[in-house]
Amino acid sequence: MDHFACLAPMTLFARCLSTPPVPCLLPHLTLVLPFPVPHHVSVTSSSALKLPTFDACVLPGVTTVLLLIRRHHPEMAPKRIGIVGYGHLGKYLAEKVKESPDLELAFVWNRTTSLVENDLEDKYICRDLENCSMFSPDLIVEVAHPAISKKFGPMFLEVADYLIGSPTALASQEVETSLRDAAAMQGLYIPAGAFWGTEDIMKMADEGTLKDLKVTMIKHPSCFKLQGELYSKNEQICEETAVTLYEGSVRTLCPLAPNNVNTMAAAAMAAHNLGFDGVQGCLIADPQLREWHIVEIEVTGPEIAGRKFSVKTTRQNPANLRAVTGTATYASFLSSVKRAGGKGPGVHFC
Numbered sequence: 001m002d003h004f005a006c007l008a009p010m011t012l013f014a015r016c017l018s019t020p021p022v023p024c025l026l027p028h029l030t031l032v033l034p035f036p037v038p039h040h041v042s043v044t045s046s047s048a049l050k051l052p053t054f055d056a057c058v059l060p061g062v063t064t065v066l067l068l069i070r071r072h073h074p075e076m077a078p079k080r081i082g083i084v085g086y087g088h089l090g091k092y093l094a095e096k097v098k099e100s101p102d103l104e105l106a107f108v109w110n111r112t113t114s115l116v117e118n119d120l121e122d123k124y125i126c127r128d129l130e131n132c133s134m135f136s137p138d139l140i141v142e143v144a145h146p147a148i149s150k151k152f153g154p155m156f157l158e159v160a161d162y163l164i165g166s167p168t169a170l171a172s173q174e175v176e177t178s179l180r181d182a183a184a185m186q187g188l189y190i191p192a193g194a195f196w197g198t199e200d201i202m203k204m205a206d207e208g209t210l211k212d213l214k215v216t217m218i219k220h221p222s223c224f225k226l227q228g229e230l231y232s233k234n235e236q237i238c239e240e241t242a243v244t245l246y247e248g249s250v251r252t253l254c255p256l257a258p259n260n261v262n263t264m265a266a267a268a269m270a271a272h273n274l275g276f277d278g279v280q281g282c283l284i285a286d287p288q289l290r291e292w293h294i295v296e297i298e299v300t301g302p303e304i305a306g307r308k309f310s311v312k313t314t315r316q317n318p319a320n321l322r323a324v325t326g327t328a329t330y331a332s333f334l335s336s337v338k339r340a341g342g343k344g345p346g347v348h349f350c
């Protein structure tokens, strides 16, 4: 198979003469261009790609060439997705990515590798996150635990765009600052999750007209995965009446409910003039709510002639007992993966 790379806008073409082909490491080079290649270019080094197992045939500076291919001919190169975490969401994503013509599975990493080995071919398995660049991902998606972003987030952003599936990690000022700094080269993407109206709320935050934001989550007690005092409070619920487990800042709540309040963390990032300290979160455990996860968002704007601007939305997401993640959230997350990437440096919502 011939391997080509081109420098947009189609002025320079390089023909790479690798034998055997290396499609899994350099899938970009397996593109067959829909126009003639004017001349062959001898190739000298693979150092630009930092791929020790790639033994021949890449032009110096070819990394830049590959990026340009994607920008000018996005239809030619499926977005390569690296998945970090292989639980419910990671498994769902790996399957959907493999089915999607616009996406390509670059790698899957899981804390316990054997769980991945049962399901996936060896070429997809990343055993050491420090080496994830070897799989040439365009977008790395974390769906494991907030701790991953603290340890690996800045490194991921050196390699690719980064979609942070557990944005509760950003409630730590240290993690938020390190990821915002690292997003100077590639984009940090925050999935909206169950947060409705992100764009509108961001616009109000930009203008400084967002005065208050409160996010309330109501779930069956079995759907919460809580820590510390909230765990004990939730465990003690035995009557059929709803109990307010928490009401206060999203910053304090995130470490107590790291798996449940990603939506609130996304809200705190979008409402950047209020932030994690200003946005209010409320968790209600309702033993009667056996089939739904409910998210209410209350936005308050400026007061004009004694009347306050306000918006209230209620999202009812079908969910089974004990499900931490509601059914619609999986599809919503996949659509975030499809929308993420390619917007350049900075923080983006998807």
Ligand SMILES: NC(=O)c1ccc[n+]([C@@H]2O[C@H](COP(=O)([O-])OP(=O)(O)OC[C@H]3O[C@@H](n4cnc5c(N)ncnc54)[C@H](O)[C@@H]3O)[C@@H](O)[C@H]2O)c1
Pocket: 085, 086, 087, 088, 089, 090, 110, 111, 112, 142, 143, 144, 145, 146, 147, 148, 164, 165, 166, 167, 191, 192, 193, 194, 258, 259, 260, 262, 263, 324, 325, 329, 333
């Ligand atoms: N943003 C969103 O809309 C959204 C939606 C659903 C889930 N999530 C988040 O995505 C993550 C995964 O969700 P899930 O439903 O697949 O959970 P899960 O429990 O089914 O899977 C989590 C996976 O990560 C691994 N893991 C747990 N702690 C880890 C750690 N400290 N280091 C490394 N690996 C660890 C587990 O072994 C498991 O393989 C969670 O953090 C969850 O809060 C976000």
